[in-house]
Amino acid sequence: MPNKSTKSRGTRKSPPKDPKLSRTHAPTEISPVEWQRQLRRQFGREQAFELENIGTEPFFSEFRVDNPQSKSSYRVAIRGKQPGDNYCACPDYATNELGTCKHIEFVLARLEKKRGAKTAFARGYHPPFSELYLRNDGGRAIHLRVGTDCPPAVAKAAGRLFDVGRDGMLPPEKLGELEHFLTAVSKTGHDLRAYDDALDFIVGRRDAERRGKALDDIFPHGSDDPRLKKLLKVPLYPYQAEGALFAARAGRALIGDEMGLGKTIQAIAAAEILARHFGVAKVLVICPTSLKYQWQSEIARFSGRHGENGARVMAGGRAQRQKDYAVDDFCKITNYEKLQPDLDLIAAWAPELVIVDEAQRVKNWNTIAARALKRIDSPYAVVLTGTPLENKLEELISIVQFVDQHRLGPTWKLLHAHQVKDEGGRVTGYTGLDRIGQTLAPIMIRRRKSEVLTQLPERTDQNLLVPMTEAQMTYHQENAEIVTKIVQRWRKTKFLSDRDQRRLTCALQNMRMSCNSTYLLDQESDHGVKADELAALFDGLFEQPEAKAVVFSQWTRTHDIVIRRLEARGIGYVSFHGGVPSEKRPALVERFRDDPDCRVFLSTDAGATGLNLQHASILVNMDLPWNPALLEQRIARIHRMGQKRSVQIVNFVAKGTIEEGMLSVLAFKRSLSAGILDGGTGEIALGGSRLNRFMKEVENVTNHVGEGEAMTPAEETAGTAAPPETGAGPEDAVETGVGADVTEREAPPPIDADPWLALAQFGTQLVSALAAASDPATPSHPWIERDTATGVRNLKLPLPLLPPETARRLADAFSVLADALRSRG
Structure with missing residues (x-):
């Protein structure tokens, strides 16, 4: 005999099922x-x-x-x-x-x-108690459901405040009266319950209103208020003051200014407003790994906050980060990859303001990271992105949802209203985007350079600190150890052999090359951050249709790794270096100037003089030259007469490396350059003191080595391209491998393309060598050889690598000098 359930299935008819709906294609018969x-x-x-x-x-x-x-x-x-x-x-x-x-x-x-x-x-x-709740069918609004035990006086007061004909909805204009109503109800003893989302909605609206009134009292002249302009250690430009005040007033805001307008300083200024006037004491900065130390540096520079009142970079393993989150700092700086594993630590620390930098990179992360960001709860938030959002609707949704998850409404509704699809359901474009801009106006501020051109300085310089990868640090540390041993030997003896001087030069050069990428040393791998940060910078810059950039590096191998990123993005470029024949060079400059698709001019220091590249307004130094005069020559390619736009200079500097150390001695280098080239005091560059000063400079430069955090392989993989397949350029011929012994061959001294500047540099080195030769007590000079049998000193001049025309002009100059000496004799 069949069981009951079997019999039931056999005799009863199941109700017809509704047809299954598609999740991607809307049926035409329903809304x-x-x-x-x-x-x-x-x-x-x-x-x-x-x-x-x-x-x-x-x-x-x-x-x-x-x-x-x-x-x-x-x-x-x-x-x-x-x-x-x-x-x-x-x-x-x-x-x-x-x-x-x-x-x-x-x-x-x-x-x-x-x-x-x-x-x-x-x-x-029909409960006996009354309920205050938030409805979200078609929009968010506060409603009151009156209970069966509601006193007549309370019901009468509710009827005056709430719209009974619309299910007891509270009109938005009467929100300010709600607090008085709730106070009156509490005195009657009637049970009035409210859900958390309703209370959050009410508190948020009330706090925004009070914050706006407070800011009007604190800064009565708005963005022109003198107190606002003096908020930081450096003065704010009017549009920056406006952006900081806008973010503080909104509470949760998106600053979408074009690249180069100073979004970072606006966020720091907004944080200072909220800290000084609204009690914010915990700020969390979320940024790409490569920008963590940059944020730490700029918070200290702009706000003057240091120590526990300053910013702490969250680095190391989970145990170390757990300790760091337990410390009572004003600001903590973390990267996107650490959000998911550290959500519990962040929640326990409870930041009051969250600053999200480079927010346009959200679209490149996996959903776990994106969801982790949105799970971070804070009363205030400032999101920074320089990439225009008007034509990237899906990316805009993800970013805005963190700022205000209700601002754009539900994703399905937004896409339905603005997507244009073909007959097959494929998205072919967008419509009505101007309405989105109006919707975002209360929380987003965006200015273009053309709008604030009169406020911009003629030139801005920025040192952008980036971390090293573990592979880079290995190369860097190996060569740093060689430098340390040679310096220690010099400190004991005050003497360096020719071999040690050459090994020192080689190791210092290798340390500098490792800061760009391991490719510059092994020509196989490409571990490094700078090229990817440059590509990210270009992603924002080239949203401007006419924007062009000049990129300098001492080595053509840096060009190789940059070119790989440019080609992957379809960005046109030209590469200018010493191996390009002189007759072909004008064509490269003309193409960069006239071809709208050619956006990047890559150059070694062969292009540091004589080129007019003022149709670009941004110059990036992938590496800094030792000579500050050469740095200014690079910058003069775009910052020159006829430049009608403000100029932005970006210097990539590897954190915790020889490059960061170089920044600390630039003042001395500038005085040294002035003594050599400008007729200033020359004693600092002549005689036996030259080696002493140089060695002390090396000590100062290398003191910062190791004071940074290396990127983990996982963090590096997120943005590092595969090694390029191109070979080394002509200018790389004199480079040596890591730790190589260069006794067999010494690289000639670097000579600038300008023959008269070259003559001054070469002449100074010659004078120093002659001074060493004339004084037996002077430490050895690399150009001086001593015959061990006779004791006679000989001067050996290493010939610089020069283009033929420059060499000819130098020879002519020496000939004139020789004739003058003979005539005096």
């Missing part, structure tokens, strides 16, 4: 809103969630819905079967404006199967 609601109903009823009634009533109660797969749990309140009647704590319910979600639909489906469900839902929900 988009109803389609989205039915999708959630369909999906919710298919789930195997776990349900627990945590209230006291069988139907109109509160429930906990657990998802065994995701390990998530949400509270659901059931008050009816219509959209907007119920509540769920999940993110989808908070933002979808549908008044339902899969969890609510799951609970309703389970309740419908219970005995008495039909009668209970027909009778409706």
